[in-house]
Amino acid sequence: MSGSFAIVDLVEVSKRFPGVRALDGVSLQLWPGEVHALVGENGAGKSTLIKVLTGAYRPDGGQLKYEGRAVSFANPMAAQAAGISTIYQEVNLVPRMSVAQNLFLGREPRTRFGLIDRARVRKEAAEQLAAYGITADVDRQLDSLGVGARQMVALARAVSAQARVVVMDEPTSSLEPREVQTLFGVIDSLRARGIAVVYVSHRMDELYRICDRVTVLRDGRVVHTGKLAELERVRLIGLMLGHELSEARRHAHAGTSPAIQGGTPVLEARGLTRKLHQRKVLEDVSVTIQPGKVVGLGGLLGSGRSETAKAIAGAMPLDAGDVWVAGAPVRTGSTAAALRAGICLLPEDRKGEGIIPNLSVRENIVLAAMGRLSRFGVVSESRQNAIVETFIRRLRIKVSSPEQRVRELSGGNQQKVLLARWLCLNPKVLLLDEPTRGIDVGAKAEVSGLIDELAQSGLGVLLISSELEELIEGSSEIFVLREGRVVKHLGPGEVTEAHLLAALAVGSPAEEPAHHG
């Protein structure tokens, strides 16, 4: 511990955006050698707080003290130069450069002649990586490494810059368990060096394993600061959500409508096959969903989960296979045909493939139904408004007005807008690809609750999730994919963690390492 003052002292910091008070008198101290958890729902102000801390935003009110002095960072570069480094969820490196070049980008050691000293770059890069337990060849192009290794490079880069504070925003979201271990080792060594770490994550297990103190944000205010070990999990979640989690969800399936069991499946996909550059993306994948059921699609990253959903939704061409909705064939390879048949896909990449960012919430909701809500090609805003209001209320979408741009909403609310977009069409089948990814705990429970509700109203739902718990709790049966094939079907009685893990482990374990990235 170096001295008795906090490295960072945020005093009553406020930040407003049009229509929102993102931060409202937030105070936060970071002490040398502590790992500080920053938690809160989406929209609670975490991102804004981080951006204030790292110089991306300047606060409207309050003060930022760094090493005892009031400072104002002009931009993230200034903050970094002062010793505040950030590692973002998405790795910000140059994919086509080597690992070593990435590590020293912008601060390459020079030779006497002012040229880049390549030998030193490589040597020091190898040393730095070794210190973090990474043995990657520093000459390899960055994009040839797995996501986890890339993240380690980003971390090494951030920390080697004489950092005093390291901000980690969801650092484990794309890491494998083994890589998480390495990361925690690194964090321990940072702590030992007296560096303050700000750790943002939704994963409770990780928080309790690695963090010393916690600050809980809600609606732009600090609702709690203190030692994490002294705070029970239930209480922490309660603080984040501002209300006790309702236990209403779940086990609705067990007794759900056995009456419709055994009838015509609402969705039947048979023998879906797709080859791309000699690689089998999908091979003879068949999935059946009965009305009123949530069927899970499990598998590791790259197993063909998303591809199966896209193929069913017509968003990916097929070499073979057919799709039937309620007994009627659907032309494959056409999103329009799939939609007409009542198949809707909630894509994994919400920003890239879901929302139309600059259009209003209203238009995003009615987007797919716009034709039906129009007369002679002229849109009727009053008819749109009626529907939009219904869904905003029914899905509890938080907006300042239906005319608000959708990109201003939090992830959870954007997801609800996309759900509403499909519900306008009265779909028969919903394909949900990671519906709760990047959504905070409270909204997660809400979205999961909605999925159950929808299934109970008779829809067929295909649920893709990389979270075992979500998959097991949500699904009445699970198809497990591996390398584009269905390797296991877990029937209604078999949907348990043990069965699923066993199914995921099917195949030779020796193949595992080849799976990276």
Place this chain on the structure above:
Amino acid sequence: MADAQRVDRARILAWLQDYGVYIAVGALLLVNALITPNFFSVANIQTQAVQVAPVVIVALGMALVIGTEGVDLSVGSSMALAAAVLPLYLGYGAGVAIAVALAAGAGAGLVNGALVAFVGIQPILATLALLVGGRGLALVVADGQLKQIENPALLSLGAEDIAGIPILVAFALVLTLGVAFLVKKTTFGRHLVAVGDNRVASQLAGLPVGRVLVGVYVLSGLFAALAGVLASARLTASDPSSIGNLIELSAITSVVVGGTPLSGGSIRVVGTVMGALLMQLLRATLIKHDLPDSAGQMTQAVIIVLAVYLTRERAT
């Protein structure tokens, strides 16, 4: 405090992007009211409006294309095609000749749209091909000749007015209202904005992306052809070798200066008209004060850079 300034600055920039062009036009009018004699005479206003009308018509089509994150470089060639076809069919009457000329423009747009939407060629390249090839074709059709137009019905389009509004200008006004309605109130218009903002998401939402793109280029070709017909009527001649030369640049300038971002997802119809008007007034002001055209070009350059700067600032 510094931050409050920054917020204000962002707000001012956003506001300037949206409304700066109106202020600039207003300021130029005011300056001219003070220093240019007879600027507000009926004759001068008519002259200015008639001169700017073809650019406005072309720019309206261009705004739609730019709204889909595209660009149409071939508008000048579409004008030339329309002009070249016109005299060939005047024997059947002005109506038939105009219809054929418009069809030629729409056809050119169809080719552009198909290349962009279904072949997947970048708009700038797809339309560049037609920029070069279209005028060549027009010259072949016209035998490389300038032809006088003597059909009175056609000539009246360029010369006469309705209640003091030249027919040429009336066309531009009606089209402006039409395009504004199209963009704001029709499914086609809303789809086109969505496609421009996020094409992948639009595709997944089942929007007819290909049809929207083709439609946009067809409209752009159609508008260009209409501008070609009207400009020929005013010129009293079909001159495919020079008509519409470099008009694609004026049109793009009008759209950008009017506040429509090149990244798509937003279309400012009235802003586009104001953009065209601004450039026209600027030129007129300089000419009336005997300043060289080069000064006008340099001023235009400054305005373009400023407009793009404002768009960029807003995006960050």
